[in-house]
Amino acid sequence: MEDNIRILLTEEEVDQRIRELGEQISEDYAGESVHLICVLKGGVFFMCELAKRITVPVSMDFLSVSSYGNGTSSSGAVKIIKDLDEPLEDKNVLIVEDIIDSGNTLHYLVEILYKRQPKSIRICTLLDKPDRRVADVKVDYTGFEIPDEFVVGYGLDYAQKYRNLPFVGAVVFE
Ligand code: IMP
Ligand code: MG
Numbered sequence: 001m002e003d004n005i006r007i008l009l010t011e012e013e014v015d016q017r018i019r020e021l022g023e024q025i026s027e028d029y030a031g032e033s034v035h036l037i038c039v040l041k042g043g044v045f046f047m048c049e050l051a052k053r054i055t056v057p058v059s060m061d062f063l064s065v066s067s068y069g070n071g072t073s074s075s076g077a078v079k080i081i082k083d084l085d086e087p088l089e090d091k092n093v094l095i096v097e098d099i100i101d102s103g104n105t106l107h108y109l110v111e112i113l114y115k116r117q118p119k120s121i122r123i124c125t126l127l128d129k130p131d132r133r134v135a136d137v138k139v140d141y142t143g144f145e146i147p148d149e150f151v152v153g154y155g156l157d158y159a160q161k162y163r164n165l166p167f168v169g170a171v172v173f174e
Pocket of ligand 1: 042049075097098099100102103104105106149150151156157158
């Protein structure tokens with residue numbers, strides 16, 4: 001590896017936690033179905049693993065957003081650059097994200113998706129950095145709360161690299 005990466009959550013820890021989240025979600029949506037929405041690209045690995053652990057009927061769709069901000073931290077509003085294929089009307093939408101940092105992305109995304117009249121919207125994130133929150137977001141399912149470090153793996157990238165690492169690691173900046 002070109003960068004120095006320290007393991008924060010092992011593959012086993014992540015897999016175990018995803019199983020627990022899947023069980024919890026299956027209980028909460030008992031008798032209903034759930035429409036998973038993956039925020040590309042980071043949410044892909046998490047959503048695939050999570051979907052396999054959910055026992056109620058699941059459908060899936062994908063979208064991609066870009067922040068109107070610049071650099072490494074999103075400054076505010078987001079815009080959808082690849083939209084969903086399916087309408088959301090009357091669906092139990094569960095947004096699946098890799099990580100919540102400032103909260104800006106999800107804050108605006110929920111606002112946009114609510115207008116499409118889903119039956120419900122909830123948020124599931126693999127990782128949360130609560131110390132960094134600036135926007136108000138209600139997170140329903142969290143895999144792990146982590147300290148304010150830049151992390152990669154399990155879908156998360158650093159300059160588009162390391163998404164495929166099977167664990168979550170912190171980049172050690174020298
Ligand atoms: P937010 O809008 O500030 O909550 O930013 C969320 C997005 O920023 C995430 O979906 C990630 O794409 C990216 N991001 C935030 N923190 C990290 C990190 O530690 N590693 C990789 N990407 C991150
Ligand atoms: Mg993301």
